Amino acid sequence: MVWNGEEAPILRVRGLTRTFPGVRALDRVDLDLRAGEVHVLFGENGAGKSTLIATLAGVHAPDEGSIELRGEEVRLHSVHDAREHGISAVFQEFSLVEELTIEENLFLGNELKRGPFLDRKAARRRARELLESLEFPLRPERKVKTLTRAEKQMVEIAKGFRSRVSVLILDEPTASLTERETESLFALVRKLQAKGAGILYITHRMAEIREIGDRVTVLRDGRKIETVDAGSTSEEELVRLMTGRVIDQIFPSIEFSPGAEVLRVEGLTTRSGHVRDASLEVHAGEIVGLAGLVGSGKSELLRACYGLDGIASGRVVFLGEEVNGQSPRRMIRRGFFYGPPDRRAEGLLMNRSVRENILLPAIGTAAYRRGGFLRTGKERDTAAELAARLQLQPPRIERPVSQFSGGNQQKVLLAKSLTRDFRLFVFDEPTVGVDVGTRTEIYRFLAELCEEGAAVVVISSDLPEVLHLSRRAYVLYRGEIKAHLVGEEITQENVLQHFFEREVA
Numbered sequence: 483m484v485w486n487g488e489e490a491p492i493l494r495v496r497g498l499t500r501t502f503p504g505v506r507a508l509d510r511v512d513l514d515l516r517a518g519e520v521h522v523l524f525g526e527n528g529a530g531k532s533t534l535i536a537t538l539a540g541v542h543a544p545d546e547g548s549i550e551l552r553g554e555e556v557r558l559h560s561v562h563d564a565r566e567h568g569i570s571a572v573f574q575e576f577s578l579v580e581e582l583t584i585e586e587n588l589f590l591g592n593e594l595k596r597g598p599f600l601d602r603k604a605a606r607r608r609a610r611e612l613l614e615s616l617e618f619p620l621r622p623e624r625k626v627k628t629l630t631r632a633e634k635q636m637v638e639i640a641k642g643f644r645s646r647v648s649v650l651i652l653d654e655p656t657a658s659l660t661e662r663e664t665e666s667l668f669a670l671v672r673k674l675q676a677k678g679a680g681i682l683y684i685t686h687r688m689a690e691i692r693e694i695g696d697r698v699t700v701l702r703d704g705r706k707i708e709t710v711d712a713g714s715t716s717e718e719e720l721v722r723l724m725t726g727r728v729i730d731q732i733f734p735s736i737e738f739s740p741g742a743e744v745l746r747v748e749g750l751t752t753r754s755g756h757v758r759d760a761s762l763e764v765h766a767g768e769i770v771g772l773a774g775l776v777g778s779g780k781s782e783l784l785r786a787c788y789g790l791d792g793i794a795s796g797r798v799v800f801l802g803e804e805v806n807g808q809s810p811r812r813m814i815r816r817g818f819f820y821g822p823p824d825r826r827a828e829g830l831l832m833n834r835s836v837r838e839n840i841l842l843p844a845i846g847t848a849a850y851r852r853g854g855f856l857r858t859g860k861e862r863d864t865a866a867e868l869a870a871r872l873q874l875q876p877p878r879i880e881r882p883v884s885q886f887s888g889g890n891q892q893k894v895l896l897a898k899s900l901t902r903d904f905r906l907f908v909f910d911e912p913t914v915g916v917d918v919g920t921r922t923e924i925y926r927f928l929a930e931l932c933e934e935g936a937a938v939v940v941i942s943s944d945l946p947e948v949l950h951l952s953r954r955a956y957v958l959y960r961g962e963i964k965a966h967l968v969g970e971e972i973t974q975e976n977v978l979q980h981f982f983e984r985e986v987a
């Protein structure tokens with residue numbers, strides 16, 4: 483074959499197949515990545531996206547198929563090997579060493595040396611330059627364990643940029659970045675693009691496909707369905723390619739029948755100062771939405787009610803009793819469920835089975851009951867039924883959570899909420915990393931909870947989610963509640979109006 487620098491793709495994948503016990507995660511996948519393009523991988527949870535890029539980044543060896551880099555077949559034996567070839571990947575799952583500093587992590591396995599010694603000064607300078615070019619506000623000497631999830635994500639991204647790359651792979655990199663950080667990431671991606679690198683980009687967000695995607699390859703059940711032009715393909719078409727069906731209604735219609743007050747917050751200020759003088763209430767039989775930018779305090783507000791964040795002043799009244807400063811364990815016992823946004827760090831034990839994870843909140847309760855299906859007392863049945871209700875894929879409850887795709891891990895987190903008779907369900911970013919089909923299932927599940935008489939709070943950065951699910955919504959800005967919207971008032975315009983500071987003329 484003649485190598486033609488203009489036309490030939492930088493990366494050519496043919497017939498790539500990879501199986502795990504019982505599942506063919508990749509089934510004869512073909513893919514061409516051109517120099518200078520952002521190529522989006524799109525597909526349902528479990529479609530094989532992460533497996534594909536792990537294979538391209540040297541993590542997994544393919545069972546069959548070939549990978550050509552600039553016209554030459556390569557075998558990638560390790561991540562290091564792939565990086566030597568100019569392929570760099572930022573994974574969904576973080577690989578940082580918590581005890582080390584940012585700069586140590588950035589150059590781990592790739593240390594800058596001066597003679598036989600580590601060149602710390604050079605490392606710090608390079609780390610600083612790297613972070614500055616990305617406009618990530620991080621000091622290189624900070625220990626990774628002191629960072630928030632968003633900050634860790636920034637370090638992980640910076641790692642991907644540390645060496646000369648010709649193929650950059652990003653797996654849902656913006657899942658916990660703010661708009662501004664996302665913008666600087668995109669700016670860097672564009673720079674790299676202009677230099678002729680190829681970028682493989684995984685996302686579930688349509689808006690991102692529009693913003694930086696050139697072409698989109700859709701995967702379903704490990705197979706490549708089609709590669710299409712990002713600019714000329716509609717959202718409906720992408721969803722149809724992805725799911726094989728037409729989803730006409732993503733959001734369910736919900737019957738609200740608000741009843742007794744379940745949670746009341748009066749003038750709450752947290753010790754961190756991230757929430758100031760906030761008041762709100764939540765009733766049985768309704769869904770209350772909390773909207774606001776990352777850092778607006780919308781998460782901290784409910785975390786403080788649940789006992790995770792300290793309260794400086796104000797009152798939290800749950801089911802008629804003041805509960806300021808109670809521990810999460812106590813709050814669970816009282817019937818308060820909190821599903822955190824970061825399923826890895828707080829929500830799930832990755833190496834334990836689905837069954838163990840699902841039943842964790844129920845431990846210590848003699849009998850659990852909910853609906854009719856938890857009376858048998860048989861753990862396995864319980865876990866299996868919950869997994870079925872949320873359509874866990876594959877429905878193998880004895881498998882460790884780490885072996886499930888991102889969206890299915892999210893379902894396990896949600897299933898945990900069903901093991902006790904909770905009165906209030908708080909879900910913080912319930913659909914992060916979840917595909918459209920699964921999202922529809924999760925929304926239906928939230929609607930059912932509410933219709934069964936529970937009080938539900940949805941905290942979300944995804945605006946349509948708040949607009950379509952809430953009976954009432956609160957909008958936060960810099961730690962304060964700026965608006966309380968009811969029913970028809972919950973429009974995009976009204977919510978956005980309070981998202982940002984308005985200049986008063």
Ligand SMILES: Nc1ncnc2c1ncn2[C@@H]1O[C@H](COP(=O)(O)OP(=O)(O)OP(=O)(O)O)[C@@H](O)[C@H]1O
Pocket residue numbers: 502503505506507525526527528529530531532533534574875876884885886887888889890915917
């Ligand atoms: N280590 C593993 N052991 C067994 N099965 C696995 C493993 N990793 C992935 N799988 C399976 O391979 C299939 C593809 O998973 P993959 O993580 O590639 O999906 P994905 O497209 O990235 O999904 P998501 O959007 O949810 O991240 C799934 O059925 C998953 O359960």
Ligand SMILES: [Mg+2]
Pocket residue numbers: 531532533574887888
């Ligand atoms: Mg994935």
